[in-house]
Amino acid sequence: MISVKNLTMRLTAGGRTITILDNVSLDIPAKQMVAIVGPSGSGKSTLLGLMAGLDRPTSGSIILDGMEITGLPERDITRYRRQKIGYIFQSFHLIPTLTALENVAVPLELNGDAAADERANELLAAVGLRDRSGHYPVQLSGGEQQRVAVARAFACRPPILLADEPTGNLDSATGRQVIDLLLGINRDHGSTLVLVTHDQALAENAERIVSLRDGRIESDKPSGR
Numbered sequence: 001m002i003s004v005k006n007l008t009m010r011l012t013a014g015g016r017t018i019t020i021l022d023n024v025s026l027d028i029p030a031k032q033m034v035a036i037v038g039p040s041g042s043g044k045s046t047l048l049g050l051m052a053g054l055d056r057p058t059s060g061s062i063i064l065d066g067m068e069i070t071g072l073p074e075r076d077i078t079r080y081r082r083q084k085i086g087y088i089f090q091s092f093h094l095i096p097t098l099t100a101l102e103n104v105a106v107p108l109e110l111n112g113d114a115a116a117d118e119r120a121n122e123l124l125a126a127v128g129l130r131d132r133s134g135h136y137p138v139q140l141s142g143g144e145q146q147r148v149a150v151a152r153a154f155a156c157r158p159p160i161l162l163a164d165e166p167t168g169n170l171d172s173a174t175g176r177q178v179i180d181l182l183l184g185i186n187r188d189h190g191s192t193l194v195l196v197t198h199d200q201a202l203a204e205n206a207e208r209i210v211s212l213r214d215g216r217i218e219s220d221k222p223s224g225r
């Protein structure tokens with residue numbers, strides 16, 4: 001489902017070239033749940049962003065659901081990403097001027113869904129926020145905002161969900177709710193789920209744990225779950 005081959009990412013900052021990812025290869029089959037762990041600065045967010053086509057690698061390739069995205073023009077990557085990927089950020093990234101319902105409806109409308117509002121309402125109910133649909137992001141707690149973000153990411157039922165520290169700004173009980181939501185989507189809909197986390201306990205929820213260090217895969221093994 002996701003195939004990363006010999007991925008290298010180098011950036012030049014302050015006149016020096018740094019290697020952020022160094023020849024990373026990784027195959028994630030459909031429906032798998034994988035956790036990516038590693039110290040701060042090890043390249044986790046960079047790898048996830050590349051998998052989503054949010055950035056371009058220095059070299060190497062990324063194949064998503066059979067399509068090599070690395071060489072595609074920007075417009076095609078954007079369209080493909082919309083079909084294939086739901087992305088969840090640590091800091092929620094909701095649109096502040098839209099209500100919870102409107103935020104969830106955005107990808108549905110972009111997809112031309114005539115029943116966008118109805119479907120957005122169902123999604124909000126599924127994440128336990130039926131009575132918060134008219135609230136703006138500032139009127140929601142962190143955990144509620146992240147549940148809206150999960151509903152939005154899953155709105156078009158993408159086959160792949162990528163989540164970058166989705167519980168990083170939440171307390172452990174609220175974080176647990178968000179993880180349970182993601183696990184439920186992976187289990188009930190068979191979405192491939194890649195979860196970046198600092199938290200070893202959360203990583204143990206995945207089938208497989210990939211550890212990055214200094215831009216390389218240090219270990220890749222089944223979890224103890």
Ligand SMILES: Nc1ncnc2c1ncn2[C@@H]1O[C@H](COP(=O)(O)OP(=O)(O)OP(=O)(O)O)[C@@H](O)[C@H]1O
Pocket residue numbers: 011012013020038039040041042043044045046047
């Ligand atoms: N645009 C950029 N320009 C220069 N260096 C960058 C850029 N983006 C990331 N880096 C560097 O690349 C390295 C990896 O960053 P990345 O954000 O992928 O780490 P991470 O594993 O997600 O860390 P964290 O756990 O703190 O989120 C870091 O050393 C970072 O400083």
Ligand SMILES: [Mg+2]
Pocket residue numbers: 044045046
């Ligand atoms: Mg990061």
